[in-house]
Amino acid sequence: MKINCFQLAFTTALVLSGTAFAQTAAPEAPPAEPLSFNISVVSNYKFRGQDQDQSKTRAFKPALQGGVDYAFENGFYLGNWNSTVNWTKYLPSNPSNSVEIDLYGGYKFKAGPLDMDVGALTYYYPGASGANTTELYLGGTYGPVSAKYSRTVSRGYFGIGKEYLIGEGRGTGYLNLAFAQEVAPKVTLKASLGFTSYKGAVRDAGIPNYMDYSVGASYDLGSGLALSGAVVGANKKSSYVYPASVDSSGKSINKSTLVVMLTKTL
Numbered sequence: 001m002k003i004n005c006f007q008l009a010f011t012t013a014l015v016l017s018g019t020a021f022a023q024t025a026a027p028e029a030p031p032a033e034p035l036s037f038n039i040s041v042v043s044n045y046k047f048r049g050q051d052q053d054q055s056k057t058r059a060f061k062p063a064l065q066g067g068v069d070y071a072f073e074n075g076f077y078l079g080n081w082n083s084t085v086n087w088t089k090y091l092p093s094n095p096s097n098s099v100e101i102d103l104y105g106g107y108k109f110k111a112g113p114l115d116m117d118v119g120a121l122t123y124y125y126p127g128a129s130g131a132n133t134t135e136l137y138l139g140g141t142y143g144p145v146s147a148k149y150s151r152t153v154s155r156g157y158f159g160i161g162k163e164y165l166i167g168e169g170r171g172t173g174y175l176n177l178a179f180a181q182e183v184a185p186k187v188t189l190k191a192s193l194g195f196t197s198y199k200g201a202v203r204d205a206g207i208p209n210y211m212d213y214s215v216g217a218s219y220d221l222g223s224g225l226a227l228s229g230a231v232v233g234a235n236k237k238s239s240y241v242y243p244a245s246v247d248s249s250g251k252s253i254n255k256s257t258l259v260v261m262l263t264k265t266l
Helices: 003-016 200-204
Strands: 035-042 063-071 076-084 099-111 114-124 133-142 145-152 173-184 187-197 210-222 225-234 257-265
Touching: none
Parallel strands: none
Antiparallel strands: 035 063, 035 257, 063 076, 076 099, 099 114, 114 133, 133 145, 145 173, 173 187, 187 210, 210 225, 225 257
């Protein structure tokens, strides 16, 4: 999976079906009110297919999440999203950290039939600066089909390039293709594929490119409450940052897991 292939796939998706942002981003459509809040309880926080609590081998690793978004009338938006995590302590510097703070902003606009979205996102880990990562993204939507391409512009990519000096994290690419369609009243089917592509020096050090996936559905319970479930995982058992020295069970952070989430939006 080379990055040029991803960029080609991304361009094709833009031409044929449009693109969109998938993880920890602003809402797909502007909210009825400019300011909105969300809070969630999830059975396992997986980011790009990988468990963000690496201290346990079991599938049930609950996390508390929440955020706030502000959408301006001219298409610009700002947002913050947060989650409990437990993986940064396995970095070489052994930092103390238990929360991820995402800060993002961007601009949404129409381009013919496409709903476009361009912006920047910083993943911030208080007390674990070696994990901090900043990406630029471009995405959009066309009907139920979406895609989004993110590219790391910081020197580090979740530790690579700052904690693990095996090449820069800068230039790491992530392409996500997604589908969401209401199939029954209040029931929406969702599926996505993601592709992470590292630079040559990082791959040469033994960290493989990999693919993640998610298949599930959500149910609108009304009054801003939604229940969702999905099977989430990734295809490379040994991909970054699997803490083999901690988890000797042979279970990978990329293993397929049923993830259940309850979300309240205000």
